[in-house]
Amino acid sequence: MIFGPTPLEEAEGAVLAHTLRLPGRVLKKGTVLDEGAIAALREAGHAEVTAARLAPGDVGEDEAASRLADALLSPLIARSRAATGRANLLAEAAGLLVLDAELIDAVNALDESLTVATLPNHSVVAPKEMLATIKVIPFAVPGAVLGVAEAMIHRRGPGAIALHPFRPFKVGLVMTELPGVKESAMEGAVEVTQGRVEALLGTLLPVERVPHDTDATAAALKRLMGAGAEMLLIAGASAVVDRRDVGPAAIVAAGGQIEHFGMPVDPGNLLCVGSVGEAPAMVLPGCARSPKLNGFDWVLQRFFAGLPVSARDVMGMGVGGLLKEIEARPLPRAKAPAQPSQAPRRARNVAGVVLAAGRSRRMAPRNKLLEPDGSGTPMVVRVVDQVVASGLRPVIVVTGHERARVEEALTGRPVVFVHAEDYAEGLSASLRAGIAAVPPEAEGALVALGDMPLVSAANIARLLGAFDPEEGRAIVQPTFRGKQGNPVLWAREFFAPMRDIQGDVGARQLVGRHADRLVEVEMPDDGILRDFDTLDSLSGLRRDT
Incomplete structure (x- = not known):
């Protein structure tokens, strides 16, 4: 194809490259110039135009698009009339689009003049929906290039673009x-x-x-x-x-x-x-x-x-298989915020339950929950402050051992106190009391342990972001380097079995029984693994804070 400024004496039969507005007439891009068009150009004072002239063997854009569309046709696929170098392929039935991606890539790589664009492979399509468009970029294609493209498609057989209709199973x-x-x-x-x-x-x-x-x-x-x-x-x-x-x-x-x-x-x-x-x-x-x-x-x-x-x-479905970006994706340490600047916007109504009823037997006679960290803040106060800052409401604190002292330490915090009368029976008693106090409008509850002060509000916010029971993320558990930790966020559907747990155990057993409802959220630090129930571990906390 010859392209560029063309004297009017040589322009008959050439294709106009750009639209021209003449007195009383518009010559559109793609117009094949005839005697009348050339006369109008002369009358308007033009001596030349920018145009394309087909060389021997060239195939015009509409014919080339039409031929390539015909080559790609297969059962239940129709095509449109070619115009301005474009022809479309359309579905004639509802079904699944299946592509020979390798062949389509090879056609697109053959020459810049020919392009085939399709919907994604394995797209669900409706009748009359466009499946693909064939577009010729210049005004003509070398005949040899088009012939090679047609031969490539015919050699592979029908089905480069195939529609598999749905069966009424x-x-x-x-x-x-x-x-x-x-x-x-x-x-x-x-x-x-x-x-x-x-x-x-x-x-x-x-x-x-x-x-x-x-x-x-x-x-x-x-x-x-x-x-x-x-x-x-x-x-x-x-x-x-x-x-x-x-x-x-x-x-x-x-x-x-x-x-x-x-x-x-x-x-x-x-x-x-x-x-x-x-x-x-x-x-x-x-x-x-x-x-x-x-x-x-x-x-x-x-x-x-x-x-x-x-x-x-x-x-083979892994590439593209991450169907939804959620907060459960790992967060690189360098990008993890130390603290949120404000309580995150809560998309769901989730309560916080802080278990603070334990007898601190390994640190007796001291109550570990009231022991100060390096800044002088009692451990349970630091835990509650992080839960409150995360945006959970209400925040329920379950008391038991030294109830009055724990409540006094938390004076002024926006929390609800619930006393577990049978706290001496173990962790399950505190869990039952806390879950029973969650209001009926709450969709779930995050159960936090009063001796894990290194769990930040940012950690909790990531758990909240992953919570979506309707999508199967009804139990949300934090991990660090693959190891599971606390706190755990539970959907309301698990409240009844949690109230049936007995002994000095939590709800961990439910995680294994409902793995299909579990999502793990990787955390940027090990705070979700670290509890403090001995004097030695407490000295480490004071050094870290």
């Missing part, structure tokens, strides 16, 4: 139950799952609700298969922690197999994928109870589009 759902699970939570999970299935043109069969037991779940899967289920889903009352756990074991007991457990997508890590006969079978992660995008959606969409999902496919 009948889906069976098994909900397993444990004592204490709220009916509203069960109904919500069914509603969300039904919405996902129907959005992909499927139908949800009547739901099977059974005890959280392998045999009962396997029997329910068989009943659903007998009812015509073409896909099987298990929403467990407890997190899947192993291939041999209840959900996966039920798939095997029903005559199926497990293809893969776990996936590099967050949220969605605890998905388990298998099959029973020809029917795909999945044990859902806890985040599937939320309508927000998670790894389960990606796998479900592929199954509905008739695509196989192998272990390799699941393991």
Whole structure:
């Protein structure tokens, strides 16, 4: 292609590069100049124009775009008429867009004159939605370049841009139950799952609700298969922690197999994928109870589009698999604020519970909670001040041993005191008293220990930022270099089992039983691991503060 200033004597048949406004007429960019246009230019005083002239073998922009669009066509994909060097590819049905990214990259790398832009691979698309656009950059393409592009596409066969329509699967759902699970939570999970299935043109069969037991779940899967289920889903009352756990074991007991457990997508890590006969079978992660995008959606969409999902496919989802940025991501030490300048804006109603009832047996006769740090501040005062500064409301302080002295030390603080009459029974007594005092409007409670004064308000703010029960982040626990610490933030759904705990133990046992509802938040320092219950450890605190 020849481009540049062109005398009018040589301009007939050339393509105008820029729009020109003439008296009584506008010549638009891309106009092929004919005798009338040239005469108008002369009359307006132009001796030359900036134009493009096709060289032998060149293909004009519209023809080139049209030919490349034709080469990329496949079933259920339509194309628009080429204009201004552009042609679009459109979906003719609802389905999943699947791309040969390597081939599209190769076409785009062939020559700067040809470009193909698409939606992301594995996009869910609706009828008439644009899938891709082919755009010719200059006014013409060398014929040899276009020929190579067409040959590359034909050599790989159809499907560089493919639409896999959704199939109207009948889906069976098994909900397993444990004592204490709220009916509203069960109904919500069914509603969300039904919405996902129907959005992909499927139908949800009547739901099977059974005890959280392998045999009962396997029997329910068989009943659903007998009812015509073409896909099987298990929403467990407890997190899947192993291939041999209840959900996966039920798939095997029903005559199926497990293809893969776990996936590099967050949220969605605890998905388990298998099959029973020809029917795909999945044990859902806890985040599937939320309508927000998670790894389960990606796998479900592929199954509905008739695509196989192998272990390799699941393991290949990690790039782009971090679906939502949350405060649970590690915070580099250099960027961690020492203290927040003000109480953070609270998106959720969360109470603070400070356990300050212990008898300090390892430091007797002293009460460790009233021992001063290096600045002279009693340990429990420092803990409470950080909880208050984090923005939690109300802040509930549970007292027991030396109740009056603890309350006196906290005089003037915006806290609510609750006395654990049976504090001598151990930590569980304080926990029960504190949880019982959380107001009904609170969505959760952060349980802090009165002997951990190095937990800062900034640490607590990071826990609050990660708290989202609807997305499966219902237990939020801090870590430092992978080691779990305190305080722990609990959603209201765990208050009832926390009130049932007995003995000198806290709620740590619940974390292991509900791993699907847990998110760990890496902290910039080890304050979340350090408690002070001996004179030697207290001397270290005084040096550090």
